[in-house]
Amino acid sequence: MSNIQELEAKIKDLEEKLASATQKNVREKIETMSSEVVDSNPYSRLMALKRMGIVNNYERIREFTVAVVGIGGVGSVTAEMLTRCGIGRLILFDYDKVELANMNRLFFQPHQSGLSKVEAAADTLRNINPDVDIHTYNYNITTVDSFDNFTNVLTTSSLTDGPVELILSCVDNFEARFAINTACNEFNLTWFESGVSENAVSGHIQFISPGETACFACAPPLIVASNIDEKTLKRDGVCAASLPTTMGIVAGFLVQNTLKYLLQFGQVTNYLGYSALTDFFPTMNLKPNPNCDDLNCRKRQKEFELKPKPEVAVEAKEEEKPVHEDNEWGISLVEESVDERDVTVSEGVTLAYTFPDQSSIEECQEATSNDVSLDELMAQMKSI
């Protein structure tokens, strides 16, 4: 009997502990952001950005909605940063579950393994900052079934039921990036692409405003960071490596530029690369490709051309005079003939593959569609 009493006492004790652990220090929602400097104000250090003259209107952050696609090593940290910054609404997409193999990255905890990433993340984030309105979607955006819902959410989920202000791509594969690119070109949505290489030692972020900057299809990933022999890294039995450091750095770049874009301070970087082995940070501007494969990208480019552009002051430059006024012998410089296939790329990058070489496949035949119906073909395939 004493055993049961002991157990009952223990249960009561544990219940009390559980109640105090879950209820203590859960803060109430805060109606308006205050810049009052007191220990109890979670926004005092952020609002101090105004006093420092960095941001004019920090409290506007509450009007914005950001969608984070992919809640993995980069996406989860990105979502946490935005939550701590007090973003208005956060929309999370991911179809995966938390696994112990994810524990070399930040944010998720071992006890969350088995839960869906979006649900586990939403729980933690709501606890960190209950002011942020968090929506979650647990599906694979590249499938035909989910894509329509995905685009619908992106175009109607802002705080005023319009399109979200910004989409952050934190996915880990080409297919999902292309799906986001397709959606953003079609519905004219601004987004940031981000990525960490499979060998975990380089990463990048890229700002994509359809029609204005290169989209993901304008320059497919023909280029990869050089200076590293992939074979030395790709050990047998390892598909992809990851480091919490690289992912944290890329998430930091991503959210920093998100804040700059939303709150209009500083300069938003068009493309920022990061090579961990050499601490090399290339930045560049990427113009859209007029021959982009994506029809909607070309459409957005035409729209952008017609839009009036803000004038940018250009420093007046004195015209350079020719060194020799007269040219008695008619000497001129002739451009050397350049091999067309020799495409130059920026420092630190090399081409991963070249454009198709027609000769390699010309001996193939084409699958021509004659008058056979699809049903007949399906039946034929099944009966082989």
Next chain:
Amino acid sequence: MVDESTRKTLSTIPLLKTKAGPRDKELWVERLKEEYQSLIKYVQNNKEADNDWFRLESNKEGTKWFGKCWFIHDLLKYEFDVEFDIPVTYPTTAPEIALPELDGKTAKMYRGGKICLSDHFKPLWGRNVPRFGIGHAMALGLGPWLAVEIPDLIAKGVISYKEKNRIGYRVEFIKTYLLL
């Protein structure tokens, strides 16, 4: 990047010409017909060359594909279920072929049993859009993957030979019958 025997196999798989994905209503039907014609030819070639190694079929819309593939090792036949979705951005992005029953058994796989294709296959697919189709994904993606991974998994004892029992065959027969 492609060796001589692969090049030869490749040259016998008919190429496709319609660049259309599952969101492009009528054009997608056109593309799907080309996919089926190319696949049928490829399977017929395999049978003629005594190298038959997979069967595939799709749902009515052609967006979900499923079937079986098999691999002969030391005269024993190892068979696996294959499945994949056609992504909305197809054919710019290749399908992600999955062998669900091997999920978690090899590191050369992503979640859900999607095989790791980045190195040997994706650059090849990228430079041949839209001419490559599902048949090419099987020949250049899954084929080489099986050839490398399955003997290794057998050697490690991760997968073992399963004698097909009669009931299994019977269930399969009934299933096929119902589908017809």
